[in-house]
Amino acid sequence: MGCPSCGGDFRIKGMLFYFSERSLLRKINPCALLSTLIMVNLISFYVSRGVVIATMVLMIGSAWVSKLELRTWRLILPLMTGFLFIITIGYFFFSQISSGVMLWKYPWGDFVTTGTFIAMMDVALRYLVCAMATVLFLANVRESELIALFQSLRFPGLVLWTFALIFRSVGLLVSDFERIIEVLRGRGVGFRKTSLPEGFTLLRNILWAFMVSAFVRMDGLNQTLYLRGIRKPITPITTRKLSWTWLDIGIILFNLLIILWFLRN
Amino acid sequence: MLELEDCSFTYPSMRVPAFRLSGSVRWKCGEVVVVSGECGSGKTTLAKLISGIIPLFEAGVFEGDIRINGKLINQLTPEERIKLVGCVLEDSDLHIFTTSVWDEMTLGSLSLNKDAEEIAGQSERELQSWQLLEKKEKHPLELSGGERQRLAIASIMARSPKIMVLDNPFSQLDMRNRQSLREKLIKYAHGGNNLVVLLLPEGEQADFADRLFSLEGGELQPFRPHGDVHSETLQRSRNKSQPESVVLTAESLEFVYPDNTKALNGVNLEIRKGTWVTITGENGSGKSTLLKILAGVLQPQKGKIWLNGKDVKGWLTKERARIMQMLFQDINPQVLCPTIWELSILPSKIVGQISDKSRENNLKKCLESSELYNRKDSDPFNLRISERQLLLLISLLFAAPLVLLLDEPFSRMSRREQEIAALWLNEFCEEGGTILCTSHGGLPIRWHDIEFRMVDGCLVETEMTKK
Numbered sequence: 001m002g003c004p005s006c007g008g009d010f011r012i013k014g015m016l017f018y019f020s021e022r023s024l025l026r027k028i029n030p031c032a033l034l035s036t037l038i039m040v041n042l043i044s045f046y047v048s049r050g051v052v053i054a055t056m057v058l059m060i061g062s063a064w065v066s067k068l069e070l071r072t073w074r075l076i077l078p079l080m081t082g083f084l085f086i087i088t089i090g091y092f093f094f095s096q097i098s099s100g101v102m103l104w105k106y107p108w109g110d111f112v113t114t115g116t117f118i119a120m121m122d123v124a125l126r127y128l129v130c131a132m133a134t135v136l137f138l139a140n141v142r143e144s145e146l147i148a149l150f151q152s153l154r155f156p157g158l159v160l161w162t163f164a165l166i167f168r169s170v171g172l173l174v175s176d177f178e179r180i181i182e183v184l185r186g187r188g189v190g191f192r193k194t195s196l197p198e199g200f201t202l203l204r205n206i207l208w209a210f211m212v213s214a215f216v217r218m219d220g221l222n223q224t225l226y227l228r229g230i231r232k233p234i235t236p237i238t239t240r241k242l243s244w245t246w247l248d249i250g251i252i253l254f255n256l257l258i259i260l261w262f263l264r265n
Numbered sequence: 266m267l268e269l270e271d272c273s274f275t276y277p278s279m280r281v282p283a284f285r286l287s288g289s290v291r292w293k294c295g296e297v298v299v300v301s302g303e304c305g306s307g308k309t310t311l312a313k314l315i316s317g318i319i320p321l322f323e324a325g326v327f328e329g330d331i332r333i334n335g336k337l338i339n340q341l342t343p344e345e346r347i348k349l350v351g352c353v354l355e356d357s358d359l360h361i362f363t364t365s366v367w368d369e370m371t372l373g374s375l376s377l378n379k380d381a382e383e384i385a386g387q388s389e390r391e392l393q394s395w396q397l398l399e400k401k402e403k404h405p406l407e408l409s410g411g412e413r414q415r416l417a418i419a420s421i422m423a424r425s426p427k428i429m430v431l432d433n434p435f436s437q438l439d440m441r442n443r444q445s446l447r448e449k450l451i452k453y454a455h456g457g458n459n460l461v462v463l464l465l466p467e468g469e470q471a472d473f474a475d476r477l478f479s480l481e482g483g484e485l486q487p488f489r490p491h492g493d494v495h496s497e498t499l500q501r502s503r504n505k506s507q508p509e510s511v512v513l514t515a516e517s518l519e520f521v522y523p524d525n526t527k528a529l530n531g532v533n534l535e536i537r538k539g540t541w542v543t544i545t546g547e548n549g550s551g552k553s554t555l556l557k558i559l560a561g562v563l564q565p566q567k568g569k570i571w572l573n574g575k576d577v578k579g580w581l582t583k584e585r586a587r588i589m590q591m592l593f594q595d596i597n598p599q600v601l602c603p604t605i606w607e608l609s610i611l612p613s614k615i616v617g618q619i620s621d622k623s624r625e626n627n628l629k630k631c632l633e634s635s636e637l638y639n640r641k642d643s644d645p646f647n648l649r650i651s652e653r654q655l656l657l658l659i660s661l662l663f664a665a666p667l668v669l670l671l672d673e674p675f676s677r678m679s680r681r682e683q684e685i686a687a688l689w690l691n692e693f694c695e696e697g698g699t700i701l702c703t704s705h706g707g708l709p710i711r712w713h714d715i716e717f718r719m720v721d722g723c724l725v726e727t728e729m730t731k732k
Contacts, residue, residue, distance in 0.1 A: 011523040013404040015364055018523050144368045171364040175406045179598040186560045186593065188586025188616045205601040205611070212646055213597055220359030223322055227360065229347045229376035229424060239371045239381045239388075 015143040015171040017075065017135075020067035025140040029248035030149045033137055035255040040133040043262055044126045052125055059132040066140050073135070080131055084124050091120040143167035148240040157233030164237045169221070176213045180206060266460050267292045267315065267428055269485070272329025274310055274319060284310040286329070286485040292476070294427065297454045297461045299471040301488070302480030304651045304679035308464035309355060311480070312432045315462065316352035317343060333428065351426030355433045355677070356650060357417035358406075358595065366392070366408070367401040369416055373424045387423065394449075395419045403524060410437035410594050410673065411548025411705060418446070422453065429453065430462045435469060436676050439547040439705035447473050468680050509538040511574070512699050513559070513589075513668055518568035520554055520722075528554040529565070530722030536715075538667075541690065541700040543708050545727070546719030552703035553594055555719070556670045559701070560591035573667070587616045590661045591670040596653050596677070605632070605648070605656060606641040612664035624663065631659045635685060651678045658686055662693060669693065671702040687712050 011018040019026065025033065044052060091097075092112060099115030147164050155163075185191075189202060225232065273285035284307035292298045302308050313319040314331060321343060331338040333349055341349075354360065363369045370392055374384045392398040395415050397408075405413060414437040422429065429450075435443050451473055454461040463474070471477055477488035518532040528551040536542050544552050557563040559570060561582060570577045572588050590612055593599055602608040609628060613620065632638035635655050637648075645653055654677050661669060669690070675683045690700055691712070702713070717724045 011525075012402050013364075013407055013524070143364055168363055171404075172361065172406070175404065176598065179406075179593075179595055180601070182557070182562050183593055183599050183601070184615075185582055186557075186562045186586070186591040187612050188583040188590075190582040208603055209598060209601045212600065216359060216597060216646065219322075220356075221362060223318055223354075224360040224362050226318070226321065226343065226347060227316065227352055227421065228362075228373035229344070230372065231344065231376065237375070238368060239375070239384050240368075241381070 011069075014141070015138065015167060016174055017072045017139040018069065019139050023066035023068075023140055025062060025066040025136070028140075028251065029242055029244055030141045030145045031153075031242070032248040032251040032255075033141060034146075034149070035252045037133050037137045039255040039258055041130045042259055044129045046262055049122060049125070052129055056125070056129050056132065059129060059136060062136055063132070066136065068136070068139055072139055076131070076135055080128070083127065083131070087124050087127065088120060091116055091123075095119070143171055144238050144240050145242065148238045148242055151238060152242060160237060161233040165221075169217070172217060173210075173214055176217065177210055180209045180213070183209075266294045266334060267462070268330070268332040268335075270330045270332075272314075272327070272331060274314055274328075275326045276310075277324055277326075282483055283307050283325075284314065284480075284483050284485070290478070290485065292460055292462065294460050295455055295458045296475040297451060297463065297473065298476045298478065299463045299465055299474035299488075300478045300480055300485065301465045301467050301469065301471055303467050304649055304682065306480040307483040307485075308480055309432050310483075311485070312352055312354060312430045312462075312464055315428065315430050316350050317341075317346045318352070318354075347426075349426060350428045350430060351421040351424055352430040353418050353421050353432065353434060355436065357414050357437075358597070360417055361405045361413070364404050365401070366397055366403050366405055366416060369405050370397075370401070370420050370423065373420045377424060391419050391423050407522075407524070409549040409553065410676075411439055411442055414438060415442065415446075415548075422449075425457070426459070428460045428462065430464070432464045433466060433677075434463065435465070437548070437673070437705070442548060443470075443706070466679055509540070511535055512538045512572070513701070514571040514574075515555075515559065516569045516571075518555070518558060518565045518570070520551075520558060520563065520565050522554075527722055529558070529568075532568070532722070532724050534717075534724060536668075536699055536701060538699055539694055539697050540715060541694050541702065541713040542715045542717065543713040544701070544703045544717045544719055544724065545705065546703075548705060550719040551722045552705075552719050553672050556591060556672050556701065556703060560589060560670050561585045562591070583616055586612075586664075586666070587618075588666055589668040589670060590664050590666040592654075592657055592661055592672060592674055594672040594676075596650055596657070599657050600645045600653060603644060604642050605637055605645050608645050609641075609656060609660045609663060612660050616664055616666075618664055624665070628659065628663045631662065631689060632656075635659070635682070651682055654678055655682055655686060658689070662689060666698070668699045668701065671700060673703055673705065675704065675708070676706075 011020055040055060044055065047055075093106065094110050095112070095116055096110055097113055097115045097119050100113040100118070103112045103114065103116075105111040146167060147160065150160050150163055184202070184206070194202060268289060268291045269286050270289040271287060273282040275282045300308060300311065310319070313323065314327070317338070319325060320327060333341065333346070338346065361369060363372060367388070370388045371384050374387065389398065392401055397412065397416060397419070400408060400412070405416060408416065414434065418431065418434055431450075434446060438446060450461050450463070453459055454475075463471075465471060479486055479488050513534070513536040515532055515534040518529050520529040521527045532555055544555070546552050554563065558565050561577070561580075572585065577585055600608065602611055609632065610620070629638055632641065635652070637652065637656055637659075640648075645656060648656065654674065658671075658674060675686065678686060694700060700713075702708070716727045718727050719725075
């Protein structure tokens with residue numbers, strides 16, 4: 001029997017999100033996915049609005065074939081909302097876009113025109129495409145596959161270890177954070193209906209528990225590496241090996257060509 | 266092989282040594298040595314001394330000699346020492362470094378300069394023998410407590426160290442896995458001519474050991490047998506003349522994790538007021554999942570829950586927590602405040618429980634009897650893990666819920682701490698409270714009223730309940 005919440009699909013917890021083993025994107029080599037991510041992030045700010053919208057549609061299609069759960073988007077929604085809020089503030093109070101009709105002017109010299117709205121929407125859309133591509137990438141690649149990728153690309157040991165420590169610590173700290181939230185829910189904290197003073201106390205509790213667990217985790221990490229005989233940065237980090245197909249090579253070449261073309265122009 | 270002679274170790278914050286030995290002991294390869302002692306008797310310090318965590322990561326004053334293969338331990342480089350000694354500490358959770366069981370298992374072998382395919386083959390065999398192969402792609406923190414403990418031991422044993430030191434390795438294991446670990450350790454020591462040093466809490470079965478020692482107040486000495494694990498101070502009366510009203514009902518609860526693990530398969534449960542119900546079962550059988558669902562932390566895919574005769578669907582989290590509180594198996598995420606006192610009153614504060622003098626006096630009494638009151642302003646992380654467990658239990662009792670859900674509440678406690686906690690819980694039941702508690706190893710029969718066994722996500726009545 002499959003998981004009713006995910007349509008009978010088999011899901012595995014990766015670094016940040018659950019991913020489906022039946023995802024079509026899981027069949028592509030992480031190197032090819034990484035090159036696509038870099039390409040999308042690079043070109044998003046240079047291509048016309050139409051191409052950005054087309055890329056977004058492509059992203060939504062990719063999310064569908066990778067069987068990405070709706071709750072994955074919900075998880076990053078606060079982060080995206082916060083980021084879009086910063087863009088809005090920036091454009092509303094600190095921009096001088098002269099196209100369109102002048103709407104109002106601030107005492108410090110910045111002003112808002114109808115063009116400000118268009119520019120703001122345009123930038124928000126481009127950032128959104130970048131964020132979607134990053135989520136798609138993180139939701140289809142395990143951190144050990146990324147490390148294996150860097151290992152196969154012969155990255156120096158120190159760089160490899162830095163990546164490994166960052167990727168793995170992030171994954172563990174996210175899990176620790178989830179467990180703290182679970183505990184608070186069990187104690188009776190309803191996150192949606194919390195007053196402001198309650199919210200501050202709650203935030204203090206979460207931050208305290210998270211900070212302490214991060215310190216304890218880091219301390220434990222050092223001991224773990226010692227007890228397993230791991231010598232940074234000499235010891236290799238993973239036994240995983242990545243498989244390559246002609247499709248992967250084709251995707252990488254295509255992405256490289258686009259990146260080079262954009263850099264030339 | 267391993268010799269300890271007139272040695273002692275004192276932590277900077279302590280006046281008396283945490284571990285000391287007058288005279289000498291020599292433990293040879295091919296032996297299983299068990300050192301048993303109460304919590305705080307110096308077992309973990311001894312494990313850290315042998316493995317080299319002290320003085321590499323923890324400071325203090327060490328005197329005396331520890332020799333491995335005739336060589337003084339401080340003359341060995343950390344690399345040489347860790348090739349010889351494998352160590353699994355009690356809080357195995359903190360020793361997780363990767364995000365999959367497979368990576369965790371292979372990590373230790375990577376330093377042995379073996380071929381990747383050889384490591385893969387060996388790891389697969391090891392995972393199979395520890396019954397973890399099916400879960401190799403899982404995140405280690407998604408495993409049950411017992412599975413995590415088995416993974417921690419397996420990943421160190423895969424490095425085949427000549428000396429294996431294990432600090433309380435049975436604490437999270439069920440009966441079957443305990444027996445299996447005992448057999449594995451005996452085979453590892455006798456078959457592979459290795460030394461296995463087991464540091465166990467007092468009362469833990471140790472008859473399989475070749476040599477037995479005791480640690481009392483930090484002093485290592487030849488073993489002195491103690492009486493029954495639990496005293497007879499607590500005897501619950503089960504002959505209630507009037508049947509009490511039903512306080513908690515669960516009907517056809519079903520739950521499947523996103524990774525397709527079916528944890529609950531139609532659980533039905535009815536608990537009456539004032540009873541202590543224990544659920545036993547193997548690691549990963551779904552005990553913790555059931556408690557989390559009842560507490561409202563997880564949402565079941567099917568089934569209904571009634572509290573005091575009312576369907577909990579649509580209830581606010583706070584409303585449910587006023588009636589029911591849960592002690593989680595993982596201790597560290599529950600330490601949400603910087604002082605012992607704040608942590609002890611936090612659950613009651615969250616649910617808006619009004620504090621009065623008599624209740625505060627009760628709290629003080631509980632903290633005093635567990636020797637925590639005089640440290641009420643200190644950081645809970647300075648406490649031993651068993652003391653933290655006790656403190657969390659006190660905080661839940663202070664919130665005065667009707668139902669207490671306790672996930673392995675005694676697993677890390679010493680015999681004395683277990684007795685104290687059981688007395689409080691008994692008092693809680695006598696005052697009309699209800700307890701639903703899980704235990705992989707089972708509890709003394711005189712403690713609880715009803716016992717169920719969780720098998721394949723279903724609750725089965727045990728012989729005791731049938732009677």
